[in-house]
Amino acid sequence: MKCEQYEELFAGWINGELTPAEREKLDQHLIGCAGCREELAAMQQIWDVMAEVKAPEPSANVRVKFQAMLDTYKESVQDQKSNWDGIKEQLSRLWQWQPRWPLAYSLAILLIGLGCGYLFFHTGKGAEQDQQLKELTSQVHELKQTMMLALLENPSASERIRGVSYTSEIKHADKEVIDALLATLNNDPNVNVRLSTLDALTHLANHQEVRQGLIQSIVQQDSPLMQSAIADVMLKLQEKRSVKPFKELLKQKNLDPGVKEKINQTITQLI
Amino acid sequence: MNSLTDNAIMLRVKDGDLDKMGLLFERYHRQLYGFLFHMTYHREVSEDMVQQVFYKMLRYRQTFTGSGQFIHWMYSIARNVLKDQGKRKQLQMQAGNAEQLADQLPGGITPEEQLEKKEARTGLYRAMEKLSDDHREILTLSRFQELKHQEIAQILNISEVAVKTRAHRALRELKNIYINAER
Numbered sequence: 153m154k155c156e157q158y159e160e161l162f163a164g165w166i167n168g169e170l171t172p173a174e175r176e177k178l179d180q181h182l183i184g185c186a187g188c189r190e191e192l193a194a195m196q197q198i199w200d201v202m203a204e205v206k207a208p209e210p211s212a213n214v215r216v217k218f219q220a221m222l223d224t225y226k227e228s229v230q231d232q233k234s235n236w237d238g239i240k241e242q243l244s245r246l247w248q249w250q251p252r253w254p255l256a257y258s259l260a261i262l263l264i265g266l267g268c269g270y271l272f273f274h275t276g277k278g279a280e281q282d283q284q285l286k287e288l289t290s291q292v293h294e295l296k297q298t299m300m301l302a303l304l305e306n307p308s309a310s311e312r313i314r315g316v317s318y319t320s321e322i323k324h325a326d327k328e329v330i331d332a333l334l335a336t337l338n339n340d341p342n343v344n345v346r347l348s349t350l351d352a353l354t355h356l357a358n359h360q361e362v363r364q365g366l367i368q369s370i371v372q373q374d375s376p377l378m379q380s381a382i383a384d385v386m387l388k389l390q391e392k393r394s395v396k397p398f399k400e401l402l403k404q405k406n407l408d409p410g411v412k413e414k415i416n417q418t419i420t421q422l423i
Numbered sequence: 424m425n426s427l428t429d430n431a432i433m434l435r436v437k438d439g440d441l442d443k444m445g446l447l448f449e450r451y452h453r454q455l456y457g458f459l460f461h462m463t464y465h466r467e468v469s470e471d472m473v474q475q476v477f478y479k480m481l482r483y484r485q486t487f488t489g490s491g492q493f494i495h496w497m498y499s500i501a502r503n504v505l506k507d508q509g510k511r512k513q514l515q516m517q518a519g520n521a522e523q524l525a526d527q528l529p530g531g532i533t534p535e536e537q538l539e540k541k542e543a544r545t546g547l548y549r550a551m552e553k554l555s556d557d558h559r560e561i562l563t564l565s566r567f568q569e570l571k572h573q574e575i576a577q578i579l580n581i582s583e584v585a586v587k588t589r590a591h592r593a594l595r596e597l598k599n600i601y602i603n604a605e606r
Contacts, residue, residue: 163590202566207457
């Protein structure tokens with residue numbers, strides 16, 4: 153019976169965690185108790201056998217999988233960071249599912265068309281009808297605009313060009329569209345995208361801010377292609393305010409000789 | 424970077440420097456694998472669980488307060504993963520699985536030694552498999568993971584006295600199974 157009090161110390165004895173006092177107490181008991189001595193020795197023996205047993209090493213896969221998991225997790229966290237960024241990214245991901253969006257777009261137009269037809273034939277009188285029609289038209293317009301803006305964020309250059317080309321379908325480009333186009337004109341890494349953007353903006357040149365933006369963009373272009381294209385546009389628009397930035401551009405040392413000549417011609421024609 | 428404590432690293436992870444989890448992975452994935460291995464005697468399952476534990480530590484990084492030790496937190500998460508897995512898949516250890524594994528592990532230097540060690544190991548695995556989960560867990564933590572009773576108490580969330588009692592009973596049971604099998 154007495155032995156049970158000491159059993160509590162067994163695990164600590166084997167583990168080497170007993171205080172000197174506890175050890176002393178147990179040793180005292182062991183001297184007089186053969187049963188406990190035997191029990192403890194047997195436990196010590198199996199404890200020693202356990203020392204021989206090591207768990208196997210995990211395979212190298214574990215590290216690879218961990219890194220993949222960490223990367224995926226980091227991406228998902230970044231997605232959540234900014235809602236807006238997330239939405240934009242998801243939109244651009246949607247674009248990569250090529251067949252679906254154009255289909256959705258067509259379906260939306262079809263639905264709106266049906267709605268128009270329904271309104272036209274079945275409801276209300278003149279003023280109300282006009283009002284609803286106007287609303288619908290503006291909705292279509294908005295839809296196109298959203299599509300275009302989303303396309304401009306696409307990582308693929310050809311998709312961005314597609315986005316730019318949508319602007320020809322937008323009749324009244326608002327500030328958001330113009331800003332997006334001007335940003336693309338100045339910052340897009342791909343020269344083809346910038347060229348099509350310039351083309352699209354030329355069609356919108358009746359907007360004062362577009363003209364202003366084009367003029368400001370002259371000094372920002374560093375590709376010879378863009379520089380001569382923008383000179384053509386300015387000549388076409390007969391924009392005299394562009395002379396000053398062109399003269400500034402001429403001061404650049406590494407300017408392409410061909411472009412230099414072209415700009416000089418443009419300036420003489422404009423003045 | 425090695426001078427940083429586990430807690431300091433984990434607090435950085437909590438603050439959003441997620442890459443730092445890689446350091447903790449390097450430090451602890453083997454140890455964690457060892458624990459899970461003894462709890463399941465299944466290599467692939469253990470590897471998956473290592474993954475899950477690290478995923479949960481990332482996902483629930485905000486719950487790490489830094490008041491306790493990082494590894495205690497890691498073990499509590501590992502225990503939860505084990506519990507979930509047990510519930511979901513009714514993970515039963517297949518009889519003889521541990522024994523087979525014991526055969527595959529590297530042994531001693533001379534052939535005699537190898538044989539002797541293999542026999543001891545096979546016997547031990549066979550006995551370990553027969554223990555209850557609680558008993559196998561406490562022996563794994565104290566013997567294979569070399570944790571102190573006080574640390575085990577924190578991980579299992581029980582008193583230190585309870586740890587000592589349980590450790591003693593587990594060891595006695597293991598000894599009885601082992602000796603009976605030898606006869």
